[in-house]
Amino acid sequence: MSARSGEADKPRLLVVEDDPGLATQLKWAWDEFDVTCVGDRETAIAALRQHEPDVVTLDLGLPPDPDGTREGFAVLDAIMELKPDTKVIVASGHGAAESALRAIERGAYDFYRKPVRIEELALIVRRALHLAALEGENRRLAARVGEDATLLGSIVTGAPEMIRTARTVERIASADVSVLLMGASGTGKELLARGLHAASARARAGLVAINCAAIPEHLLEQELFGYEAGAFEGAHSAREGRIEMAAGGTLFLDEMGELPSAIQARLLRFIETRAVERIGAATAIPVDARLVCATHRDLPAMVAEGAFREDLYFRLAEVVVAIPSLAERAGDAPLLARHFLARFAAEMNPQIKGFAPDALAAIDAWHWPGNVRELENRVKRAVIMADGRLVGAQDLDLAESGDELALALNLKAGREQADRKLIRQALSRSEGNISSTARMLGISRPTLYDLMKQYDLST
Numbered sequence: 001m002s003a004r005s006g007e008a009d010k011p012r013l014l015v016v017e018d019d020p021g022l023a024t025q026l027k028w029a030w031d032e033f034d035v036t037c038v039g040d041r042e043t044a045i046a047a048l049r050q051h052e053p054d055v056v057t058l059d060l061g062l063p064p065d066p067d068g069t070r071e072g073f074a075v076l077d078a079i080m081e082l083k084p085d086t087k088v089i090v091a092s093g094h095g096a097a098e099s100a101l102r103a104i105e106r107g108a109y110d111f112y113r114k115p116v117r118i119e120e121l122a123l124i125v126r127r128a129l130h131l132a133a134l135e136g137e138n139r140r141l142a143a144r145v146g147e148d149a150t151l152l153g154s155i156v157t158g159a160p161e162m163i164r165t166a167r168t169v170e171r172i173a174s175a176d177v178s179v180l181l182m183g184a185s186g187t188g189k190e191l192l193a194r195g196l197h198a199a200s201a202r203a204r205a206g207l208v209a210i211n212c213a214a215i216p217e218h219l220l221e222q223e224l225f226g227y228e229a230g231a232f233e234g235a236h237s238a239r240e241g242r243i244e245m246a247a248g249g250t251l252f253l254d255e256m257g258e259l260p261s262a263i264q265a266r267l268l269r270f271i272e273t274r275a276v277e278r279i280g281a282a283t284a285i286p287v288d289a290r291l292v293c294a295t296h297r298d299l300p301a302m303v304a305e306g307a308f309r310e311d312l313y314f315r316l317a318e319v320v321v322a323i324p325s326l327a328e329r330a331g332d333a334p335l336l337a338r339h340f341l342a343r344f345a346a347e348m349n350p351q352i353k354g355f356a357p358d359a360l361a362a363i364d365a366w367h368w369p370g371n372v373r374e375l376e377n378r379v380k381r382a383v384i385m386a387d388g389r390l391v392g393a394q395d396l397d398l399a400e401s402g403d404e405l406a407l408a409l410n411l412k413a414g415r416e417q418a419d420r421k422l423i424r425q426a427l428s429r430s431e432g433n434i435s436s437t438a439r440m441l442g443i444s445r446p447t448l449y450d451l452m453k454q455y456d457l458s459t
Ligand SMILES: Nc1ncnc2c1ncn2[C@@H]1O[C@H](COP(=O)(O)OP(=O)(O)OP(=O)(O)O)[C@@H](O)[C@H]1O
Pocket: 154, 155, 156, 157, 183, 184, 185, 186, 187, 188, 189, 190, 191, 192, 254, 294, 296, 336, 372, 373, 376
Protein backbone atom coordinates (compact mmCIF):
# COMPACT_ATOMS: atom_id res chain seq x y z
CA MET A 1 0.00 0.00 0.00
CA SER A 2 1.41 3.42 -0.87
CA ALA A 3 1.79 6.12 1.75
CA ARG A 4 -0.86 8.13 -0.06
CA SER A 5 -3.58 5.47 0.00
CA GLY A 6 -2.75 4.87 3.67
CA GLU A 7 -3.51 8.53 4.31
CA ALA A 8 -6.78 8.18 2.45
CA ASP A 9 -8.19 5.96 5.22
CA LYS A 10 -7.48 8.50 7.94
CA PRO A 11 -9.91 11.23 8.93
CA ARG A 12 -9.00 14.53 7.26
CA LEU A 13 -8.04 17.45 9.43
CA LEU A 14 -7.14 20.97 8.34
CA VAL A 15 -4.99 23.02 10.72
CA VAL A 16 -5.12 26.77 10.07
CA GLU A 17 -2.23 28.11 12.14
CA ASP A 18 0.21 30.91 11.34
CA ASP A 19 2.89 29.71 13.76
CA PRO A 20 4.88 27.29 11.59
CA GLY A 21 6.57 25.73 14.63
CA LEU A 22 3.25 24.83 16.22
CA ALA A 23 1.81 23.62 12.91
CA THR A 24 4.73 21.21 12.45
CA GLN A 25 4.40 20.02 16.02
CA LEU A 26 0.70 19.23 15.54
CA LYS A 27 1.33 17.45 12.26
CA TRP A 28 3.92 15.19 13.92
CA ALA A 29 1.85 14.56 17.03
CA TRP A 30 -1.26 13.61 15.10
CA ASP A 31 -0.28 10.59 13.15
CA GLU A 32 -3.81 9.22 13.46
CA PHE A 33 -5.18 12.03 11.24
CA ASP A 34 -4.46 13.07 7.66
CA VAL A 35 -3.29 16.60 8.57
CA THR A 36 -2.94 19.53 6.17
CA CYS A 37 -1.43 22.74 7.64
CA VAL A 38 -1.95 26.22 6.20
CA GLY A 39 -1.10 29.67 7.52
CA ASP A 40 -3.47 32.22 5.98
CA ARG A 41 -6.98 32.81 4.71
CA GLU A 42 -6.38 32.22 1.02
CA THR A 43 -4.59 28.90 1.36
CA ALA A 44 -7.08 27.80 4.01
CA ILE A 45 -9.98 28.24 1.62
CA ALA A 46 -8.07 26.57 -1.21
CA ALA A 47 -7.28 23.62 1.09
CA LEU A 48 -10.92 23.40 2.15
CA ARG A 49 -11.99 23.12 -1.47
CA GLN A 50 -9.30 20.60 -2.28
CA HIS A 51 -9.35 18.28 0.76
CA GLU A 52 -12.88 18.74 2.12
CA PRO A 53 -11.75 18.11 5.70
CA ASP A 54 -14.34 16.97 8.24
CA VAL A 55 -12.70 19.01 10.97
CA VAL A 56 -10.75 22.30 10.94
CA THR A 57 -8.76 23.82 13.81
CA LEU A 58 -8.65 27.55 13.26
CA ASP A 59 -6.42 30.14 14.90
CA LEU A 60 -8.40 33.38 14.77
CA GLY A 61 -5.25 35.55 14.62
CA LEU A 62 -3.93 35.17 11.09
CA PRO A 63 -1.74 37.46 8.93
CA PRO A 64 -2.07 40.27 7.98
CA ASP A 65 -3.97 40.75 11.28
CA PRO A 66 -2.22 38.30 13.63
CA ASP A 67 -3.24 40.17 16.80
CA GLY A 68 -6.89 40.62 15.79
CA THR A 69 -9.61 38.19 14.76
CA ARG A 70 -10.70 39.64 11.41
CA GLU A 71 -8.96 37.10 9.19
CA GLY A 72 -9.96 34.15 11.37
CA PHE A 73 -13.63 35.11 11.26
CA ALA A 74 -13.41 35.59 7.50
CA VAL A 75 -12.13 31.99 7.21
CA LEU A 76 -14.89 30.73 9.53
CA ASP A 77 -17.58 32.51 7.49
CA ALA A 78 -16.16 31.11 4.25
CA ILE A 79 -16.20 27.57 5.66
CA MET A 80 -19.78 27.95 6.87
CA GLU A 81 -20.72 29.22 3.43
CA LEU A 82 -18.91 26.51 1.44
CA LYS A 83 -19.36 23.46 3.64
CA PRO A 84 -21.54 24.21 6.66
CA ASP A 85 -21.31 20.67 8.07
CA THR A 86 -17.55 21.13 8.69
CA LYS A 87 -16.68 21.04 12.40
CA VAL A 88 -14.55 24.12 13.10
CA ILE A 89 -12.62 24.29 16.38
CA VAL A 90 -11.49 27.83 17.07
CA ALA A 91 -8.36 28.81 19.01
CA SER A 92 -8.67 31.96 21.04
CA GLY A 93 -5.81 33.81 22.68
CA HIS A 94 -5.58 34.96 26.29
CA GLY A 95 -8.71 36.79 27.47
CA ALA A 96 -10.59 36.18 24.24
CA ALA A 97 -13.62 34.34 25.60
CA GLU A 98 -15.89 36.80 23.89
CA SER A 99 -14.55 36.05 20.41
CA ALA A 100 -14.81 32.31 21.14
CA LEU A 101 -18.50 32.68 21.90
CA ARG A 102 -18.97 34.84 18.84
CA ALA A 103 -17.35 32.09 16.78
CA ILE A 104 -19.77 29.51 18.19
CA GLU A 105 -22.67 31.78 17.26
CA ARG A 106 -21.32 31.95 13.74
CA GLY A 107 -21.22 28.19 13.38
CA ALA A 108 -17.97 27.02 15.03
CA TYR A 109 -18.27 23.64 16.72
CA ASP A 110 -16.06 24.25 19.76
CA PHE A 111 -13.16 26.37 20.99
CA TYR A 112 -10.00 25.97 23.01
CA ARG A 113 -7.74 28.39 24.77
CA LYS A 114 -4.18 29.04 23.72
CA PRO A 115 -1.50 28.01 24.54
CA VAL A 116 -2.33 24.68 22.95
CA ARG A 117 -2.13 21.47 24.97
CA ILE A 118 -1.87 18.92 22.21
CA GLU A 119 -3.54 15.99 24.02
CA GLU A 120 -6.48 18.12 25.12
CA LEU A 121 -6.97 19.49 21.63
CA ALA A 122 -6.72 15.95 20.22
CA LEU A 123 -9.67 14.95 22.42
CA ILE A 124 -11.81 17.77 21.05
CA VAL A 125 -10.77 16.90 17.49
CA ARG A 126 -11.62 13.21 18.00
CA ARG A 127 -15.03 14.07 19.37
CA ALA A 128 -15.71 16.39 16.44
CA LEU A 129 -14.68 13.60 14.08
CA HIS A 130 -17.04 11.14 15.80
CA LEU A 131 -19.88 13.57 15.35
CA ALA A 132 -18.95 14.22 11.71
CA ALA A 133 -18.82 10.43 11.12
CA LEU A 134 -22.26 9.94 12.68
CA GLU A 135 -23.71 12.81 10.68
CA GLY A 136 -22.15 11.42 7.49
CA GLU A 137 -23.65 8.01 8.26
CA ASN A 138 -27.04 9.64 8.79
CA ARG A 139 -26.78 11.43 5.47
CA ARG A 140 -25.81 8.22 3.67
CA LEU A 141 -28.74 6.36 5.22
CA ALA A 142 -31.06 9.20 4.31
CA ALA A 143 -29.78 9.22 0.74
CA ARG A 144 -30.17 5.45 0.47
CA VAL A 145 -33.73 5.58 1.76
CA GLY A 146 -34.41 8.54 -0.56
CA GLU A 147 -33.12 6.73 -3.64
CA ASP A 148 -35.12 3.70 -2.75
CA ALA A 149 -38.58 4.71 -3.93
CA THR A 150 -39.89 1.42 -2.57
CA LEU A 151 -39.73 2.80 0.98
CA LEU A 152 -43.16 4.34 0.55
CA GLY A 153 -41.84 7.52 -1.02
CA SER A 154 -42.20 10.04 1.76
CA ILE A 155 -41.01 8.18 4.87
CA VAL A 156 -37.71 9.69 6.05
CA THR A 157 -35.87 7.31 8.36
CA GLY A 158 -32.52 5.67 8.95
CA ALA A 159 -33.65 3.65 11.97
CA PRO A 160 -33.94 -0.13 11.54
CA GLU A 161 -37.12 -0.16 13.69
CA MET A 162 -38.92 2.24 11.36
CA ILE A 163 -37.49 0.76 8.16
CA ARG A 164 -38.99 -2.57 9.25
CA THR A 165 -42.37 -0.92 9.87
CA ALA A 166 -42.37 0.79 6.48
CA ARG A 167 -41.37 -2.46 4.77
CA THR A 168 -44.24 -4.29 6.50
CA VAL A 169 -46.69 -1.66 5.29
CA GLU A 170 -45.24 -1.93 1.82
CA ARG A 171 -45.61 -5.73 1.80
CA ILE A 172 -49.22 -5.71 2.92
CA ALA A 173 -50.19 -2.88 0.55
CA SER A 174 -50.99 -5.24 -2.31
CA ALA A 175 -52.98 -7.73 -0.21
CA ASP A 176 -56.50 -6.38 0.12
CA VAL A 177 -56.64 -6.81 3.90
CA SER A 178 -57.83 -4.30 6.49
CA VAL A 179 -54.98 -2.68 8.40
CA LEU A 180 -54.82 -1.16 11.86
CA LEU A 181 -51.93 1.28 12.42
CA MET A 182 -51.14 1.64 16.10
CA GLY A 183 -48.83 4.39 17.31
CA ALA A 184 -48.66 7.50 19.43
CA SER A 185 -49.74 10.89 18.19
CA GLY A 186 -47.50 12.34 15.48
CA THR A 187 -45.61 9.11 14.69
CA GLY A 188 -46.66 9.21 11.03
CA LYS A 189 -49.79 7.02 10.99
CA GLU A 190 -51.51 9.11 8.34
CA LEU A 191 -48.33 9.29 6.25
CA LEU A 192 -48.04 5.48 6.37
CA ALA A 193 -51.74 5.09 5.49
CA ARG A 194 -51.22 7.32 2.45
CA GLY A 195 -48.06 5.38 1.52
CA LEU A 196 -49.96 2.12 1.83
CA HIS A 197 -52.74 3.39 -0.40
CA ALA A 198 -50.29 4.71 -3.00
CA ALA A 199 -48.49 1.35 -3.10
CA SER A 200 -51.73 -0.63 -3.44
CA ALA A 201 -53.71 -1.66 -6.52
CA ARG A 202 -56.29 0.95 -5.48
CA ALA A 203 -53.89 3.87 -5.97
CA ARG A 204 -55.76 5.20 -9.00
CA ALA A 205 -58.92 5.70 -6.98
CA GLY A 206 -58.78 8.08 -4.03
CA LEU A 207 -57.97 7.80 -0.36
CA VAL A 208 -60.77 9.30 1.69
CA ALA A 209 -59.76 10.24 5.24
CA ILE A 210 -61.92 11.01 8.23
CA ASN A 211 -60.88 11.80 11.79
CA CYS A 212 -63.36 10.11 14.14
CA ALA A 213 -62.29 12.26 17.10
CA ALA A 214 -62.70 15.61 15.36
CA ILE A 215 -66.40 15.37 14.46
CA PRO A 216 -69.39 15.28 16.88
CA GLU A 217 -71.29 11.96 16.99
CA HIS A 218 -74.43 12.91 15.02
CA LEU A 219 -72.39 14.63 12.30
CA LEU A 220 -69.91 11.74 12.16
CA GLU A 221 -72.71 9.35 11.31
CA GLN A 222 -73.91 11.62 8.49
CA GLU A 223 -70.36 12.14 7.26
CA LEU A 224 -69.62 8.43 7.12
CA PHE A 225 -72.89 7.01 5.83
CA GLY A 226 -74.55 9.94 4.03
CA TYR A 227 -78.32 10.49 4.05
CA GLU A 228 -81.42 10.56 1.88
CA ALA A 229 -83.49 13.71 1.31
CA GLY A 230 -85.93 14.17 4.19
CA ALA A 231 -84.07 11.76 6.50
CA PHE A 232 -84.08 14.45 9.20
CA GLU A 233 -84.93 18.08 9.52
CA GLY A 234 -82.60 20.10 7.29
CA ALA A 235 -81.78 17.18 4.95
CA HIS A 236 -83.12 18.94 1.88
CA SER A 237 -81.30 16.82 -0.63
CA ALA A 238 -79.54 13.45 -0.53
CA ARG A 239 -75.82 13.34 0.20
CA GLU A 240 -73.32 10.54 -0.17
CA GLY A 241 -71.10 9.71 2.79
CA ARG A 242 -67.33 9.22 2.96
CA ILE A 243 -67.67 5.45 2.70
CA GLU A 244 -69.34 5.79 -0.68
CA MET A 245 -66.76 8.39 -1.77
CA ALA A 246 -64.04 5.82 -1.10
CA ALA A 247 -65.54 3.30 -3.53
CA GLY A 248 -62.74 1.57 -5.46
CA GLY A 249 -60.18 3.20 -3.15
CA THR A 250 -59.25 3.32 0.53
CA LEU A 251 -61.18 4.64 3.52
CA PHE A 252 -58.80 5.93 6.22
CA LEU A 253 -60.40 6.15 9.64
CA ASP A 254 -58.12 8.09 11.97
CA GLU A 255 -58.55 8.01 15.77
CA MET A 256 -60.57 4.81 15.51
CA GLY A 257 -60.60 4.39 19.30
CA GLU A 258 -62.93 7.40 19.56
CA LEU A 259 -65.71 5.85 17.45
CA PRO A 260 -69.02 5.95 19.44
CA SER A 261 -70.65 2.56 20.00
CA ALA A 262 -73.75 3.25 17.87
CA ILE A 263 -71.51 3.99 14.92
CA GLN A 264 -69.35 0.97 15.70
CA ALA A 265 -72.44 -1.23 15.14
CA ARG A 266 -73.31 0.53 11.90
CA LEU A 267 -69.74 0.26 10.61
CA LEU A 268 -69.66 -3.44 11.41
CA ARG A 269 -72.82 -3.92 9.35
CA PHE A 270 -71.16 -2.17 6.42
CA ILE A 271 -68.08 -4.42 6.68
CA GLU A 272 -70.16 -7.59 6.91
CA THR A 273 -72.46 -6.77 4.02
CA ARG A 274 -70.05 -4.59 1.99
CA ALA A 275 -73.01 -2.29 1.45
CA VAL A 276 -73.74 1.10 2.97
CA GLU A 277 -77.13 2.24 4.23
CA ARG A 278 -77.53 5.99 4.00
CA ILE A 279 -79.47 7.49 6.92
CA GLY A 280 -83.17 7.30 6.08
CA ALA A 281 -82.64 4.91 3.15
CA ALA A 282 -84.66 1.75 2.59
CA THR A 283 -81.98 -0.05 0.63
CA ALA A 284 -78.21 -0.43 0.86
CA ILE A 285 -75.67 0.53 -1.82
CA PRO A 286 -72.80 -1.92 -2.47
CA VAL A 287 -69.41 -0.27 -1.90
CA ASP A 288 -65.99 -1.80 -2.38
CA ALA A 289 -63.60 0.18 -0.14
CA ARG A 290 -60.52 -0.99 1.71
CA LEU A 291 -60.39 -0.02 5.35
CA VAL A 292 -57.25 1.36 6.96
CA CYS A 293 -57.61 2.56 10.55
CA ALA A 294 -55.29 4.27 12.98
CA THR A 295 -55.32 4.86 16.69
CA HIS A 296 -53.07 6.03 19.48
CA ARG A 297 -55.26 4.15 22.00
CA ASP A 298 -54.65 0.58 23.13
CA LEU A 299 -57.58 -0.98 21.23
CA PRO A 300 -57.06 -4.55 22.52
CA ALA A 301 -57.25 -3.15 26.06
CA MET A 302 -60.42 -1.23 25.12
CA VAL A 303 -61.88 -4.49 23.78
CA ALA A 304 -61.00 -6.23 27.05
CA GLU A 305 -62.75 -3.45 29.01
CA GLY A 306 -65.80 -3.61 26.77
CA ALA A 307 -65.25 -0.09 25.39
CA PHE A 308 -64.73 -1.30 21.82
CA ARG A 309 -66.60 -4.10 20.01
CA GLU A 310 -64.52 -7.22 19.71
CA ASP A 311 -66.17 -8.36 16.46
CA LEU A 312 -65.44 -4.97 14.87
CA TYR A 313 -61.86 -5.02 16.15
CA PHE A 314 -61.15 -8.34 14.43
CA ARG A 315 -62.68 -7.09 11.19
CA LEU A 316 -60.58 -3.91 11.23
CA ALA A 317 -57.36 -5.47 12.47
CA GLU A 318 -56.69 -8.24 9.96
CA VAL A 319 -53.12 -6.91 10.06
CA VAL A 320 -51.86 -4.76 12.96
CA VAL A 321 -48.82 -2.55 12.41
CA ALA A 322 -47.14 -1.01 15.46
CA ILE A 323 -45.32 2.26 14.77
CA PRO A 324 -42.34 3.06 17.01
CA SER A 325 -42.24 6.41 18.76
CA LEU A 326 -39.60 8.88 17.56
CA ALA A 327 -37.59 8.31 20.77
CA GLU A 328 -37.36 4.62 19.88
CA ARG A 329 -35.86 5.34 16.44
CA ALA A 330 -32.13 5.71 17.04
CA GLY A 331 -30.67 8.66 15.15
CA ASP A 332 -33.93 9.67 13.46
CA ALA A 333 -34.53 12.94 15.33
CA PRO A 334 -31.43 14.74 13.87
CA LEU A 335 -32.06 13.13 10.49
CA LEU A 336 -35.66 14.34 10.33
CA ALA A 337 -34.67 17.71 11.79
CA ARG A 338 -32.27 18.25 8.87
CA HIS A 339 -34.90 17.11 6.42
CA PHE A 340 -37.45 19.60 7.77
CA LEU A 341 -34.87 22.39 8.06
CA ALA A 342 -33.90 22.03 4.39
CA ARG A 343 -37.56 22.08 3.38
CA PHE A 344 -38.67 25.02 5.51
CA ALA A 345 -35.52 27.06 4.84
CA ALA A 346 -36.07 26.73 1.09
CA GLU A 347 -39.72 27.73 1.50
CA MET A 348 -39.47 30.47 4.10
CA ASN A 349 -35.97 31.62 5.07
CA PRO A 350 -33.23 30.69 2.58
CA GLN A 351 -30.44 32.32 4.61
CA ILE A 352 -30.68 29.45 7.15
CA LYS A 353 -27.90 26.98 6.42
CA GLY A 354 -28.14 24.41 9.21
CA PHE A 355 -28.16 23.73 12.94
CA ALA A 356 -25.70 25.04 15.52
CA PRO A 357 -24.02 22.28 17.60
CA ASP A 358 -26.09 23.14 20.68
CA ALA A 359 -29.27 22.65 18.63
CA LEU A 360 -28.23 19.20 17.43
CA ALA A 361 -27.26 18.19 20.95
CA ALA A 362 -30.63 19.43 22.25
CA ILE A 363 -32.53 17.61 19.48
CA ASP A 364 -30.71 14.43 20.39
CA ALA A 365 -31.36 14.80 24.09
CA TRP A 366 -35.06 15.74 23.89
CA HIS A 367 -37.58 12.89 24.41
CA TRP A 368 -40.06 14.08 21.75
CA PRO A 369 -43.39 13.33 23.42
CA GLY A 370 -45.18 14.75 20.36
CA ASN A 371 -43.04 12.67 18.00
CA VAL A 372 -42.42 13.74 14.39
CA ARG A 373 -45.22 16.28 14.41
CA GLU A 374 -43.62 18.09 17.37
CA LEU A 375 -40.22 17.99 15.67
CA GLU A 376 -41.66 19.35 12.44
CA ASN A 377 -43.43 22.18 14.26
CA ARG A 378 -40.40 23.15 16.33
CA VAL A 379 -38.12 23.24 13.28
CA LYS A 380 -40.65 25.25 11.30
CA ARG A 381 -41.01 27.82 14.07
CA ALA A 382 -37.23 27.98 14.53
CA VAL A 383 -36.61 28.54 10.81
CA ILE A 384 -39.05 31.44 10.87
CA MET A 385 -37.63 32.92 14.11
CA ALA A 386 -33.85 32.45 13.65
CA ASP A 387 -32.05 35.60 12.58
CA GLY A 388 -28.58 34.18 11.97
CA ARG A 389 -27.58 31.50 9.51
CA LEU A 390 -27.79 28.66 12.00
CA VAL A 391 -30.72 27.49 14.07
CA GLY A 392 -29.77 27.30 17.76
CA ALA A 393 -31.26 25.36 20.68
CA GLN A 394 -32.85 28.63 21.81
CA ASP A 395 -34.72 28.99 18.50
CA LEU A 396 -36.10 25.47 18.95
CA ASP A 397 -37.17 26.37 22.46
CA LEU A 398 -35.07 23.47 23.73
CA ALA A 399 -32.29 25.39 25.47
CA GLU A 400 -31.94 24.49 29.12
CA SER A 401 -31.40 27.46 31.37
CA GLY A 402 -27.97 27.52 32.95
CA ASP A 403 -26.60 25.31 30.20
CA GLU A 404 -23.73 27.61 29.28
CA LEU A 405 -22.69 27.92 32.88
CA ALA A 406 -22.72 24.15 33.32
CA LEU A 407 -20.53 23.81 30.24
CA ALA A 408 -18.10 26.51 31.34
CA LEU A 409 -17.80 25.18 34.86
CA ASN A 410 -17.66 21.52 34.14
CA LEU A 411 -16.30 20.85 30.69
CA LYS A 412 -14.97 17.44 31.69
CA ALA A 413 -18.38 16.16 32.77
CA GLY A 414 -19.95 17.60 29.63
CA ARG A 415 -17.45 15.79 27.46
CA GLU A 416 -18.00 12.51 29.24
CA GLN A 417 -21.74 12.93 28.72
CA ALA A 418 -21.20 13.58 25.02
CA ASP A 419 -18.95 10.52 24.73
CA ARG A 420 -21.50 8.30 26.43
CA LYS A 421 -24.25 9.52 24.19
CA LEU A 422 -22.31 9.10 20.95
CA ILE A 423 -21.20 5.61 21.92
CA ARG A 424 -24.70 4.55 22.93
CA GLN A 425 -26.12 5.88 19.68
CA ALA A 426 -23.50 4.19 17.54
CA LEU A 427 -24.03 0.93 19.43
CA SER A 428 -27.75 0.97 18.85
CA ARG A 429 -27.29 1.99 15.23
CA SER A 430 -25.03 -0.98 14.58
CA GLU A 431 -27.25 -3.26 16.68
CA GLY A 432 -24.51 -3.85 19.24
CA ASN A 433 -21.83 -4.86 16.75
CA ILE A 434 -18.55 -3.69 18.30
CA SER A 435 -16.48 -3.62 15.10
CA SER A 436 -18.92 -1.51 13.14
CA THR A 437 -19.54 0.73 16.17
CA ALA A 438 -15.78 1.37 16.42
CA ARG A 439 -15.62 2.07 12.68
CA MET A 440 -18.55 4.45 12.89
CA LEU A 441 -16.88 6.34 15.73
CA GLY A 442 -13.49 6.39 13.99
CA ILE A 443 -11.72 4.61 16.87
CA SER A 444 -10.13 1.19 17.26
CA ARG A 445 -11.95 -1.76 18.84
CA PRO A 446 -9.69 -1.77 21.93
CA THR A 447 -10.27 1.97 22.41
CA LEU A 448 -14.00 1.38 22.20
CA TYR A 449 -13.79 -1.47 24.72
CA ASP A 450 -11.79 0.74 27.08
CA LEU A 451 -14.30 3.56 26.80
CA MET A 452 -17.22 1.19 27.35
CA LYS A 453 -15.55 -0.17 30.44
CA GLN A 454 -14.72 3.30 31.70
CA TYR A 455 -18.33 4.48 31.23
CA ASP A 456 -19.87 1.19 32.27
CA LEU A 457 -21.70 0.76 28.97
CA SER A 458 -22.77 -2.59 27.57
CA THR A 459 -23.98 -3.67 24.12
N1 LIG B 1 -40.93 9.43 8.80
C1 LIG B 1 -41.39 10.63 8.41
N2 LIG B 1 -40.75 11.30 7.43
C2 LIG B 1 -41.18 12.52 7.05
N3 LIG B 1 -42.21 13.17 7.59
C3 LIG B 1 -42.90 12.55 8.56
C4 LIG B 1 -42.53 11.25 9.03
N4 LIG B 1 -43.38 10.88 9.99
C5 LIG B 1 -44.26 11.90 10.14
N5 LIG B 1 -43.99 12.90 9.28
C6 LIG B 1 -44.71 14.20 9.21
O1 LIG B 1 -45.09 14.51 10.54
C7 LIG B 1 -46.39 15.03 10.61
C8 LIG B 1 -47.26 14.11 11.48
O2 LIG B 1 -47.44 12.86 10.83
P1 LIG B 1 -48.88 12.13 10.73
O3 LIG B 1 -49.99 13.14 10.60
O4 LIG B 1 -48.80 11.09 9.69
O5 LIG B 1 -48.91 11.49 12.18
P2 LIG B 1 -50.11 10.76 12.92
O6 LIG B 1 -49.51 9.63 13.66
O7 LIG B 1 -51.21 10.45 11.95
O8 LIG B 1 -50.54 11.88 13.93
P3 LIG B 1 -51.93 12.04 14.74
O9 LIG B 1 -52.10 10.78 15.53
O10 LIG B 1 -51.65 13.22 15.62
O11 LIG B 1 -52.99 12.25 13.71
C9 LIG B 1 -46.88 15.10 9.17
O12 LIG B 1 -46.66 16.42 8.68
C10 LIG B 1 -46.02 14.10 8.43
O13 LIG B 1 -45.86 14.46 7.09
